[in-house]
Amino acid sequence: MxxxxxxxxxxxxAVGQLTKLFGTFAACNGIxxxxxxxxxxxxxxxxxxxxxxxxxxxxGVLTPTxxxxxxxxQPVRIASPSAARKLGxxxxxxxxxxxxxxxxxxxxxxxxxPGISLNRIAEEASALSHSYGLxxxxxxxxxxxxxxERQRIEIVRALLQNPxxxxxxxxxxxxTPQEADRLFETLNKLKAEGRxxxxxxxxxxxVQRICDRATVLRHGRVTGACDPRKExxxxxxxxxxxxxxxxxxxxxTSTKGAVKLEARxxxxxxxxxxxxxxxxxxxxxxxxxxLAIAGVAGNGQxxxxxxxxxEYPAGSDDVVRIxxxxxxxxxxxxxxxxxxxxxxxERHGHAAVSALSLSxxxxxxxxxxxxxxFLGGGVLGLIRQDAVKRxxxxxxxxxxxxxxxxxxxxxxxxxxxxxxxxxxxxLDRQPTVLVVNQPTWGVDAGAAxxxxxxxxxxxxxxxxxxxxxxxxxxxxxxxxxxxVISEGRLSDIYPxxxxxxEKIGLLMGGMYGKTESAETAHAH
Amino acid sequence: MRIELEKxxxxxxLFSILSPVIALVLTMIFGGVMFLLLxxxxxxxxxxxxxxxxxxxxxxxxxxIKAAPLILIGAGLSVCYRSNNWNIGAEGQFIMGAIAGSILxxxxxxxxxxxxxxxxxxxGMLGGALFxxxxxxxxxxxxxxxxxxxLMLVYVAQLFLDWLVRGPWRNPxxxxxxxxxxxxxxxxxxxxxxxxxTNWGFGFAILAAIVIWFMMRYTLKGFEITVxxxxxxxxxxxxxxSRKMIWFxxxxxxxxxxLAGISEVxxxxxxxxxxxxxxxxxxxxxxxxxxxxxxxxxxxAGLVLALTYLGGEAAQLSLGVSDKVxxxxxxxxxxxxxxxxxxxHYKIKLVWSNLTGTATEGAH
Numbered sequence: 001m002x003x004x005x006x007x008x009x010x011x012x013x014a015v016g017q018l019t020k021l022f023g024t025f026a027a028c029n030g031i032x033x034x035x036x037x038x039x040x041x042x043x044x045x046x047x048x049x050x051x052x053x054x055x056x057x058x059x060g061v062l063t064p065t066x067x068x069x070x071x072x073x074q075p076v077r078i079a080s081p082s083a084a085r086k087l088g089x090x091x092x093x094x095x096x097x098x099x100x101x102x103x104x105x106x107x108x109x110x111x112x113x114p115g116i117s118l119n120r121i122a123e124e125a126s127a128l129s130h131s132y133g134l135x136x137x138x139x140x141x142x143x144x145x146x147x148x149e150r151q152r153i154e155i156v157r158a159l160l161q162n163p164x165x166x167x168x169x170x171x172x173x174x175x176t177p178q179e180a181d182r183l184f185e186t187l188n189k190l191k192a193e194g195r196x197x198x199x200x201x202x203x204x205x206x207v208q209r210i211c212d213r214a215t216v217l218r219h220g221r222v223t224g225a226c227d228p229r230k231e232x233x234x235x236x237x238x239x240x241x242x243x244x245x246x247x248x249x250x251x252x253t254s255t256k257g258a259v260k261l262e263a264r265x266x267x268x269x270x271x272x273x274x275x276x277x278x279x280x281x282x283x284x285x286x287x288x289x290x291l292a293i294a295g296v297a298g299n300g301q302x303x304x305x306x307x308x309x310x311e312y313p314a315g316s317d318d319v320v321r322i323x324x325x326x327x328x329x330x331x332x333x334x335x336x337x338x339x340x341x342x343x344x345x346e347r348h349g350h351a352a353v354s355a356l357s358l359s360x361x362x363x364x365x366x367x368x369x370x371x372x373x374f375l376g377g378g379v380l381g382l383i384r385q386d387a388v389k390r391x392x393x394x395x396x397x398x399x400x401x402x403x404x405x406x407x408x409x410x411x412x413x414x415x416x417x418x419x420x421x422x423x424x425x426x427l428d429r430q431p432t433v434l435v436v437n438q439p440t441w442g443v444d445a446g447a448a449x450x451x452x453x454x455x456x457x458x459x460x461x462x463x464x465x466x467x468x469x470x471x472x473x474x475x476x477x478x479x480x481x482x483x484v485i486s487e488g489r490l491s492d493i494y495p496x497x498x499x500x501x502e503k504i505g506l507l508m509g510g511m512y513g514k515t516e517s518a519e520t521a522h523a524h
Numbered sequence: 525m526r527i528e529l530e531k532x533x534x535x536x537x538l539f540s541i542l543s544p545v546i547a548l549v550l551t552m553i554f555g556g557v558m559f560l561l562l563x564x565x566x567x568x569x570x571x572x573x574x575x576x577x578x579x580x581x582x583x584x585x586x587x588x589i590k591a592a593p594l595i596l597i598g599a600g601l602s603v604c605y606r607s608n609n610w611n612i613g614a615e616g617q618f619i620m621g622a623i624a625g626s627i628l629x630x631x632x633x634x635x636x637x638x639x640x641x642x643x644x645x646x647x648g649m650l651g652g653a654l655f656x657x658x659x660x661x662x663x664x665x666x667x668x669x670x671x672x673x674x675l676m677l678v679y680v681a682q683l684f685l686d687w688l689v690r691g692p693w694r695n696p697x698x699x700x701x702x703x704x705x706x707x708x709x710x711x712x713x714x715x716x717x718x719x720x721x722t723n724w725g726f727g728f729a730i731l732a733a734i735v736i737w738f739m740m741r742y743t744l745k746g747f748e749i750t751v752x753x754x755x756x757x758x759x760x761x762x763x764x765x766s767r768k769m770i771w772f773x774x775x776x777x778x779x780x781x782x783l784a785g786i787s788e789v790x791x792x793x794x795x796x797x798x799x800x801x802x803x804x805x806x807x808x809x810x811x812x813x814x815x816x817x818x819x820x821x822x823x824x825a826g827l828v829l830a831l832t833y834l835g836g837e838a839a840q841l842s843l844g845v846s847d848k849v850x851x852x853x854x855x856x857x858x859x860x861x862x863x864x865x866x867x868x869h870y871k872i873k874l875v876w877s878n879l880t881g882t883a884t885e886g887a888h
Contacts (some may be wrong), residue, residue, distance in 0.1 A: 022533060023532075023533030023534070024533070025533065309761075311761060332760075332761065332763045336763075342761070344761060346757075349754075349755040349757055349758055350757045350758055350761055351758070351761065352758065353751055353754045353755050353758045354754075355754055356750070356754070360747065360750075363744075363747060363762075364758060364761065364762045365761070367744055367762060367763070368763060375744060377743075380743055381743050381744035381745060382742050382744075383742060383743065383747060
């Protein structure tokens with residue numbers, strides 16, 4: 001620990017010309033970055049900008065192709081995560097690595113050196129978690145904990161190693177606003193103790209709120225280093241995206257038409273031990289409106305989508321209605337034939353098959369709804385490739401899908417472009433009902449704004465749009481009505497203008513008395 | 525040190541086409557080494573194994589007879605494997621097809637009618653399909669692993685056949701040999717070409733391969749098979765049912781295996797015996813993969829594997845080596861096909877990990 005005696009102004013960690021090649025693709029290209037002791041340093045960038053690759057190199061998960069890492073003045077080679085931990089680098093990943101069937105203490109013990117008793121770990125973890133304002137019960141099973149609590153385990157696990165630098169990868173993407181506030185308090189405590197934090201995010205507002213300095217990445221290069229408090233959100237966005245992002249306009253979507261999509265006391269039991277059951281969900285989406293369902297990930301959003309789309313039909317017909325007709329037990333294609341369109345959350349392996357071409361992925365969603373256009377040969381069901389390819393081209397043009405070649409495999413497109421295609425695939429049919437789960441998850445800002453505008457425009461043209469999203473910014477951009485899902489229950493529906501972020505945050509935590517109001521249940 | 529497989533950023537088109545050829549060449553080289561170790565001249569041994577059978581018309585007919593069941597079964601299996609249903613029990617379905625088809629010529633041997641043969645073929649397909657329906661039911665409704673159930677049912681079928689030909693179906697005039705009566709001429713699959721023994725089983729095989737190729741290439745059903753094989757969830761999104769696909773693919777491959785069984789019995793053997801297949805149902809798995817699960821490729825692969833059977837027989841006669849050589853060649857071929865395919869998608873990386881760092885970490 002001789003390096004501790006260094007002057008406070010010398011960087012804790014300095015990275016010089018760090019490069020990582022995957023084949024010929026440079027995920028990180030000559031990155032320079034330095035982190036001072038006791039600062040919260042933001043690493044900003046869109047998905048695919050190289051943020052995760054960079055921190056994986058810092059944490060010893062990936063080996064750099066070239067460049068150097070200097071830790072407290074000494075050049076180091078970080079060969080593995082355990083080597084990183086020994087240096088004093090802790091990391092909290094975006095996707096948790098916890099065993100749901102084990103307790104909190106057992107999960108923490110797994111990452112510690114062997115030979116320490118479980119009781120001691122439990123005591124230390126409990127003491128540490130309380131002193132940082134992240135209370136944890138070490139005996140609780142992980143499966144019973146909320147996502148925010150699970151994240152605390154990861155943070156406490158990192159803190160137990162007494163790190164000098166903590167890396168947090170998109171920590172607030174799974175938190176309610178209130179949970180995020182508590183996290184920020186903890187981060188400030190860590191900072192006051194002289195520890196450094198490398199904070200990865202694409203949320204500009206929170207970066208401006210808590211970070212001292214920011215490094216912005218785009219396409220694997222550093223495009224800006226700044227004090228985020230001296231920048232505006234739009235100047236930061238410009239550094240991230242490289243151009244100005246179009247503003248989504250939700251004007252003109254307030255006129256309410258007939259009810260196009262309805263759920264009446266929809267319940268569904270959990271299909272797997274760790275899934276969420278839906279409890280008595282009532283909702284209505286009118287023509288011309290965008291109903292957004294907010295909520296923290298893992299509160300039943302996927303299950304709600306499955307029930308509304310008919311991928312897993314409900315037990316009785318009456319619980320789901322499309323255009324006033326009961327369809328609860330009908331499959332997804334029957335619902336598509338009634339004018340509904342669906343966009344699931346997961347692009348690869350659900351909305352699209354990565355290895356298949358775009359035109360095949362068009363057939364995937366529309367093999368029955370566009371039977372007449374896409375199929376020929378009667379019972380043989382011959383796929384009319386020419387018609388399908390024409391439609392693929394039309395959709396790609398309409399949504400500005402950037403791709404290599406005429407009809408490449410879906411897996412070769414970037415997340416944003418594939419998502420534009422998947423959304424465009426439904427819009428191209430002019431659906432009267434569109435149900436979208438996490439429309440811009442992991443999508444770059446340019447594509448996100450295009451997709452959101454398309455959803456708003458669809459509602460304007462008289463369709464009913466249901467958007468399930470974790471992203472509050474997105475919800476406020478597109479929604480005319482907002483409801484919140486928490487532990488498989490849906491709150492009342494509120495006009496978007498009447499809800500504040502704080503109110504939504506409370507609803508996300510499940511703090512509402514659900515009333516059987518005439519508005520949601522007994523209107524018919 | 526440890527060995528890692530690292531995914532290649534892009535797959536070479538050239539090598540994915542060449543892969544089966546490379547596998548064949550490697551099989552030859554290692555087969556040659558094997559003959560050398562056995563004390564034979566590898567060049568003449570390989571010549572008599574792989575070339576001689578192709579030099580005479582009668583032996584080309586034998587090749588077609590042996591290739592027919594391999595292609596028929598392999599084409600059916602390609603549908604299974606593409607849809608992610610791992611039917612390993614084609615050997616059993618082959619046997620049950622042969623038994624079901626033989627009901628007419630064995631039990632109702634007095635019935636002479638032009639209808640006998642078509643009905644036999646239909647019964648053969650039905651028998652194979654129903655027997656494949658068992659693992660299909662178990663998988664679709666009880667979520668069992670079809671690899672295990674279909675494989676274990678092979679032994680059931682083999683023992684059932686053994687019991688039949690030694691017991692109730694034994695030829696009353698057959699001097700107590702474990703065989704059924706020989707089939708009546710109306711129950712025999714006719715020859716296809718005037719020059720030799722090749723029967724219509726080969727015609728069925730080519731037809732089945734073409735039909736399945738057409739289905740996979742042009743129809744929505746083929747698309748459904750591909751999608752469900754790649755991702756069940758995406759298939760569900762498309763409105764396809766993976767449960768129905770289990771039934772479809774298993775019944776189809778079972779029916780084709782059953783057709784192969786009854787064609788073999790009715791065309792080539794002309795009676796039931798305790799053993800009617802030299803492992804066609806298992807070899808067809810190699811055929812399916814060597815043909816890259818493409819029915820047209822499977823036709824070629826079926827001919828290649830049929831050659832290993834013929835070569836094995838020839839090697840017994842001319843070289844005096846055991847017919848187990850056939851199995852060795854088939855094993856080598858499967859090994860090299862699978863490894864070539866793997867190496868096209870992945871490259872081998874030796875990781876010389878820095879043991880000192882982790883050793884001190886692990887010591888406590």
